[in-house]
Amino acid sequence: MPTETVDTKVIGGGLSGIYAAYLLSQKNKPFIVLEARERIGGRILSPEHQEFFSDLGPSWYWPAIHPKMAHLIQTLGLKGYRQFEEGMGRFQGPDGAVQTVSGYAMEPLSWRLSGGMMALITKLCEDIPENAIRLNHPVCKIEKKIPGALVSVGELEKEPWTRFTTNKIILALPPRLAAATILFNPDLSHNLTQAMLKIDTWMAGQAKFCALYEEPFWRQTGLSGQAFSQCGPLGEIHDGSNNSQGPYGLTGFVGIPAVQRNHQQLLTEAILSQLEIIYGKPAAQPTTFFYQDWARERFTATRFDQPPVYEHPLYHPPAGQTSIWDGTIHFAGTETANQHGGYLEGALTAAERAVINHIMT
Numbered sequence: 001m002p003t004e005t006v007d008t009k010v011i012g013g014g015l016s017g018i019y020a021a022y023l024l025s026q027k028n029k030p031f032i033v034l035e036a037r038e039r040i041g042g043r044i045l046s047p048e049h050q051e052f053f054s055d056l057g058p059s060w061y062w063p064a065i066h067p068k069m070a071h072l073i074q075t076l077g078l079k080g081y082r083q084f085e086e087g088m089g090r091f092q093g094p095d096g097a098v099q100t101v102s103g104y105a106m107e108p109l110s111w112r113l114s115g116g117m118m119a120l121i122t123k124l125c126e127d128i129p130e131n132a133i134r135l136n137h138p139v140c141k142i143e144k145k146i147p148g149a150l151v152s153v154g155e156l157e158k159e160p161w162t163r164f165t166t167n168k169i170i171l172a173l174p175p176r177l178a179a180a181t182i183l184f185n186p187d188l189s190h191n192l193t194q195a196m197l198k199i200d201t202w203m204a205g206q207a208k209f210c211a212l213y214e215e216p217f218w219r220q221t222g223l224s225g226q227a228f229s230q231c232g233p234l235g236e237i238h239d240g241s242n243n244s245q246g247p248y249g250l251t252g253f254v255g256i257p258a259v260q261r262n263h264q265q266l267l268t269e270a271i272l273s274q275l276e277i278i279y280g281k282p283a284a285q286p287t288t289f290f291y292q293d294w295a296r297e298r299f300t301a302t303r304f305d306q307p308p309v310y311e312h313p314l315y316h317p318p319a320g321q322t323s324i325w326d327g328t329i330h331f332a333g334t335e336t337a338n339q340h341g342g343y344l345e346g347a348l349t350a351a352e353r354a355v356i357n358h359i360m361t
């Protein structure tokens with residue numbers, strides 16, 4: 001079995017891992033990113049239709065409170081646009097009856113990214129050597145060596161596909177996922193393992209639906225596209241359109257708990273008929289739609305993520321530790337950030353910390 005030696009391994013190619021790789025690249029440090037999926041981006045996923053990218057993961061950033069995101073978007077030459085909120089909202093009660101209500105202005109102002117949130121990942125990758133990112137490389141085991149570590153890629157119950165020896169690791173995935181799916185040798189302490197398992201992976205239990213249309217028919221009747229429903233299946237809906245031209249979209253979060261989302265076809269039909277009830281006949285006939293159930297993604301969610309999380313958790317490094325094994329493994333990933341944890345901003349914050357600490361130790 002091949003064993004490759006590289007100075008630094010970044011495990012996870014979501015925003016945090018890719019941003020860490022971008023920073024290492026800028027400092028001319030050799031590294032390799034190991035990404036389990038066949039794509040990069042992690043919870044960022046923006047499928048394309050008619051040159052418009054619908055965000056099935058994060059769609060908003062808040063320049064007023066997330067300075068690193070605002071700065072990075074500007075540095076990379078990307079363009080943001082305000083979330084469309086003009087007009088009246090709709091409210092659906094528990095009996096399904098719908099009323100028009102005043103719009104609920106998001107505070108602070110929410111912005112979307114032209115090209116979808118994936119544009120951020122694509123642009124960061126322009127400064128990362130192409131062969132430094134290895135897709136379809138799920139890390140299953142990390143063993144401490146003196147010095148450094150041995151990283152095995154593959155499935156735990158089988159022979160590893162490949163192995164890497166490395167001096168340093170930036171572990172850029174949700175701590176809960178790392179504790180539940182990667183074997184560490186020697187064992188992580190009981191305290192640390194429990195702390196990692198208890199950190200909710202933000203939005204991992206959610207599912208999102210994006211419907212696209214030729215015309216913004218809701219806007220034409222004075223509606224903003226924003227709706228809240230107490231009967232579902234969508235619990236919260238927003239305008240999910242392109243900036244100034246089509247396609248136009250309605251985007252919603254599914255309000256049904258993950259364990260009950262078993263029949264995608266039935267759920268889709270129920271969502272389209274709910275959109276028709278709220279916005280009228282054209283809403284039932286999108287030109288296309290996308291659905292993503294994050295709770296079913298094994299490289300995002302574990303079974304601990306299936307129950308709904310109602311409040312944004314207070315995130316911090318697991319058991320207060322930003323690194324382990326004498327600085328061999330540094331935690332990144334938004335759920336390890338001290339500030340803005342769970343958000344894109346937290347993914348950048350944690351990546352910066354990991355890169356700075358990694359270079360200094």
Ligand SMILES: Cc1cc2nc3c(=O)[nH]c(=O)nc-3n(C[C@H](O)[C@H](O)[C@H](O)COP(=O)(O)OP(=O)(O)OC[C@H]3O[C@@H](n4cnc5c(N)ncnc54)[C@H](O)[C@@H]3O)c2cc1C
Nearest residue numbers: 012014015016036042043058060139203333334342343344
């Ligand atoms: C539906 C939804 C809506 C959201 N909305 C917003 C929003 O509007 N604004 C906002 O700021 N945030 C939002 N978020 C949160 C945002 O998506 C996250 O903060 C951010 O994407 C986390 O990035 P990350 O790199 O820390 O983690 P991830 O994106 O989860 O990246 C982890 C990476 O590790 C990989 N991986 C997993 N296991 C292994 C392994 N064993 N070996 C190798 N690789 C592995 C994964 O495939 C993944 O690529 C939303 C999330 C979701 C799901």
